[in-house]
Amino acid sequence: MSTAFVLAHTSLVPVPLVPEVRLRLADEAIELWQYTEKFAGGVQLPPPFWAFAWAGGQALARYVLDHPQLVAGRRVLDVAAGSGLVAIAAVKAGAAHVTAVEIDPLAVTAMAVNAEANGVSLDVRLEDVLPGDGGDAEVVLAGDVFYSREMTGQVLQFLRRVTARGADSLVGDPGRAYLPKEHLEFVARYDVPVPQTLEDTPVKRTTVWRPVL
Template sequence: MDPMSESLDPVAFVRAHTALMAPPLVPEIQLHLAVETVAIWEQTEEALGAMGLPPPFWAFAWAGGQALARYCLDNPQIVTGQRVLDFAAGGAVSGIAAMQAGAASVLACELDTFAIAAIEANAAANAVTLETRLGDLVGTDEGWDVVLAGDVFYEDAPARLIGGWLQDLARRGATVLIGDPGRSFLPQDRLDKLAEYTVPVTRDLEDREVRYAKVWKFR
């Protein structure tokens, strides 16, 4: 059974428990972001009536996603007129940037109902249209021209699965771009570095105040 209470409006929750603000690396974009890390985590657990939930990833502008967004805005030829997948989109900062840079369409996918609500709220705040998909797209191929994947290489087994799938998409001709601030399981031996950015981050989440996020492309 879906843990989401039938009486809970996810979009209303997102708007009530976040503030619209611009991520430091992409001031052109406004996102519904958490003001305090612990507070929104507790509010999410309370709303769902469950303890021990993972962090609400959608409520933060992670360094890898910001790097991808910055790269799309600065290099619009990458996405102009293209069908784009924003994989594990979080709040969809990179997907929104792709639309602002001229993408024909963007599909933003996530596993979390709150994240889908945040994506819809963020798209509205930036006057762009994103298609959303709740579910796991790893292993599928709907013919996307460009795939954006920010901050996805956290854990060993999922990283190997996701990396293999993204490599397959690149082999068939998709442009696959990775935004990553130095996660442990990034498959650098299969990637070419395109850009690097200094990104201010939240110490509560990253245990530091700055991350050096890179944009990579699968060979």
């Protein structure tokens, strides 16, 4: 049933900055949000972030594809994976195993649908991994996760634990209000095409960062 919902309210299109990947994306955020609330039938679901290629994820996916040595032959974890864009890019770049996690059941469905559309195998999970340390992942990736004070605090603590056990990590961010620059090291920058209805601009200057914790 959730697969039918994803297919009914999205179209399969190339990602602007990452045309090697095609995703099921929505045209209109407010309309989809209303459909999601109706579909949920009173059950509280997160906003449908999974239906859009956010700038942070696009930049991070582009970087991974352009620098496959980061993930090639390694176990990768994509946190707050949304559509699965970054996870799919990691598979295409040669990762040995990619796990994509979300706390939204519709996002998990969308990731599975998008993985199939791109002919890749993803381990998709409905799980909050932020209280942990990323398990056995050798590389942890997170796109566009600094959108609230609470989320930023949780992500930073998580990345500290990831770093402490020796794993690599990268984040992508278009300058969100709670971006913790003092804990990040510049890696790369991209001008990312984005839906103007979401970002109030057709292009977002977006940076890939390496946590320094």
